[in-house]
Amino acid sequence: MVNPDLVKERQNSTLDVDKLNLFFGQNLLLSTERYKHILNLKKRLTNQIKSLYDENYENLERNDKYELVLRKSIELIEFGLENNIDNYLEYTYIIGEVMGTEKQIFGLHFTMFSISLDLWSTPEQKTHWANFMKQNGIFGTYIQTEIGHGTYLRGLETTATYDSQTQEFILDSPTLTSIKFWPGASGKTCNYAIVMAKLIIDNKEHGIHAFVVQLRSLENHRPVPGIELGDIGKKHAYEGIDNGFVKFNKVRIPRDNMLMRFAHVSPNGEFKRTGNEVVMYACMLIMRGILCMFASLLHSISTTIAIRYSCVRRQTADPSGIEPQIIEYQTQQYRLLPGLATSYTNFFATVNFRNILNEFKKSSENFLKIDSNEIAKLHAISSGLKAIVFEDCLKFAQLNRLCCGGHGxxxxxxxxxxxxxxxxxxxxxxxxxxxxxxxxxxxxKSAQKGFSPHLLPQNFQETKDSKVFVRFEKYTSLFEKLFEAKLREVSERMFYLIEEKNMNQYDAWNNSSLLLVETARIYVSVFVIYTNLKSLNDHSKMECNQNQIVLEELFELYLLYGIVEKFSIHFLKLELIDGTRMTDLQTKFFELLKKVRVNALCLVDAFGWSDSNLASSLGVYDGNVYEKLFDYAKNSLFNKNDVHKVYDKLVKPYVETKAKL
Known part of the structure; x- marks a missing residue:
């Protein structure tokens, strides 16, 4: 039986949920037909493999969680093979039915390990490793981060020294800070890895390169001699994943284990660049594209949970003595609904970026012939987009937790x-x-050389000629002007510090870094706006007017939130908006909260998340949250016995001693 408040919410909505869900799926998986096929596979999966949500996962100890996640991960690989699922995004979307928001253990195998082999190998190496993996049951990971180095790739200390006598590379961790730290599934699970290390030939360094390294025996799974590895210990999350440490002690690997598409080491030790090393970024671009979409989907999960619960939870009687749904309170709407709007806008931005990447990959022969200026622009957008979508996901997930009160x-x-x-x-x-x-x-760089840094969605001219663009042009123009003003401001500041204050480039950059970060954040926001205008124009062709109205209201809420909250200080400081107009826009923002609230539940229903995907007692589709919450409490392993064993050990002797006194 569905909670009556949710029944009423769905009846009062003006949204056609099924049509919007199909548009969502079409954008996610590139075709309606493919989306419907994947939905059928999800149903098949739920009948075949029990979900973590139904296995009392959150109440298990870590060893049990690891075993359960590993078992499910293996079962899911088999399901993927049986059903010919070779697209990782589709695979990830499907397995959410089993894993919920928990990671499956072989994520890096299917992403960074496989993508690196595909993009960085020569054709001969690609064939060799594909056959080797298939014949030997290889599970790989990607190892880059060290205990003392992370984002700064050139600072990595792990060395790969070439020995021309034996035609081998010698991998070594020469310092404590060079020990590899954090790579997923490297502690206990994976037997091979792509290892990023500093190449040294005849005492000369040749930069960071990728090497295929065996970590564990294929016979008994013991660590390879010379490699010390293990789990890094308890973390804030990922209890089912064995993030590891890996220390190399002069481990020898064959010369052909260096991936040589862009750099080649001959048997006698001659080093030669064989392609555009900038294309090495392509692997990172693809990974960031996947991560950006993942963050937007993750954001929609927390939003779904919080909005469903807010429609069920009632609190604090009104003058008539009735406890209203907490979503009726303006303070709740203010915390919830901008996050809902942002989850939609970030979704459309990330799928559009994925489409742009796919087009570049196709037109440049797997990025091999891509122009260096284009890859620089893609790198700039991918960096900022990855930052902003995870930043938003974290901010609004925490707000959503707060909106669910103690039960959250x-x-x-x-x-x-x-x-x-x-x-x-x-x-x-x-x-x-x-x-x-x-x-x-x-x-x-774009300001100095006078070119536009903006990355436009595909066929954007069509969007610029549309009614959608005209409707939002005043907002688009405001954000464009804000970006131009901030870029001019930070450029002038850098010039002043260098020319007038005689600072070197490094110090001037450091003293402008806060301004630089904010400028980048606004730049990415402009990209988000452009891509959403395209998606709204695409949706307008579906001839579903009631959904178009709701989506445009939601997008306007996102824009107003950016103006009156997120970037308000910059609009006012740079005099792009005066105080009176800011007050008017804030009033409009509050009015839009009421409008969006009417369709809030159905907007999250349109994401299409099942209860297994959400893995939440508060976000269940039927709204029976208190029953689910109480069931969860009763299933706690702490309740296995009515009297805990420590009672006889500690409490009873203490009480008896006190009684004698």
Whole structure:
């Protein structure tokens, strides 16, 4: 039986949920037909493999969690093979039915390990490793981060020294800070890895390169001699994943284990560049594209949970004595609905970026012939977009937790893993602040050389000629002017510090870094706006007017939130908006909260998340949250016995002693 408040919410909505869900799926998986096929596979999967949500996962100890996640991961690989699922995004979307928001253990195998082999290998190496992996049951990971180095790739200390006598590379961790730290599934699970190390030939360094390294025996799974590895210990999250440490002690690997598409070492030790090493970034671009989409989907999960719960939870009687749904309170709408709007805008931005990447990959023969200026622009956007979507995901996931009150703090809410994943996502594959600064470096270059830094969605001219663009042009123009003004401001500051204050480039950059970060953040926001205008124009062709109205209201809420909250100080400081107009826009923002609230539940329903995906007692589709919450409490392993064993050991003797006194 569905909670009557949710029944009423769905009846009062003006949204056609099924049509919007199909548009969502079409954007995610590139075709409606493919999306429908994947939905059928998800149903098949739920009948075949029990979900973590139904295995009392959150109440298990770590060893049991690792075993369960590993078992599920293997079962999911088999399911993927049986059903010919070879697209990782589709695979990830499907397995959420089993894993919920928990990571499957072989994520890096299917992403960085496989992508690196595909993009960085010569044709001969690609054939060799494909056959070797298939014949030997290889599970790989990607190893870059060291205990003393992360984002700064050139600072890596792990060495790969070439021995021309034996035609081998000798991998070594020469210092404590050179020990590899954090790579997923490297502690106990994976037997091979792509290892990033500093190439040395005849005492001369030749930069960082990728090497295929065996970590564990294929016979008994013991560590290869010379390699010390293990799990790094308890973390804030990912209890089912064995993030590891790896220390190399003069480990020898064959010369052909260096991936040589862009650099070649001959048998006698001659080093030669064989391609555009900038294309090495392509692997990172693809990974960031995947991560950006993942963050936007993760964001939609926490939003779904919080909005459903807010429609069910009632609190504090009104003058008539009735406790209203908490979503009726303006303070709740203010915390919830900008996050809802941002989850939609970030989704459309990230799928559009994925499409742009795919087009570049196709037109440049797997990035081999891409122009260096184009890859620099893609790198700038990918850096800033990855930073902003995880930043938003973390911010709004935490707000969503707060909107769920005390019950939101229970592990059964499903919000804890979203918060922890988003938290980690602000660091892994590039610290957010560092990524913003990488974007800013490109922006300064564009200002100095006088070219536009903006990356436009495909066929954007059609969007610019549309009614959608006209409707939002005043907002678009405001954000464009803000970006131009901030870029001019930071450029002038850098010039002043260098020319007038005689600072060197490094110090001037450091003393402008906060301004640089904010400029990058605004730049990415302009990209988000452009891509959403395209998606709204695409949706307008579906001839579903009621959904178009709701999506445009939601997008306007996002824009107004950016103006009156996120970037308000900059609009006012740079005199792009005066105080009176800011007050008017804030009033409009509050009015839009009421409009969006009417369709809030159905907007999250349109994401299409199942209860297994959400893994949440508070976000269940039927709204029976208190029943689910109580069931979770009763299933705690702490309740296995009515009297805990420590009672006889500690409490009873103490009480008896006190009684004698």
């Amino acid at each position: 703090y229970s592990a059964s809410s499903g919000l804890q893993p979203v918060i922890q994943e988003a938290d980690a996502g602000c660091t892994y594959e590039g610290d957010n602040t560092v990524l913003y600064l990488q974007t800013a470096r490109y922006l300064l």
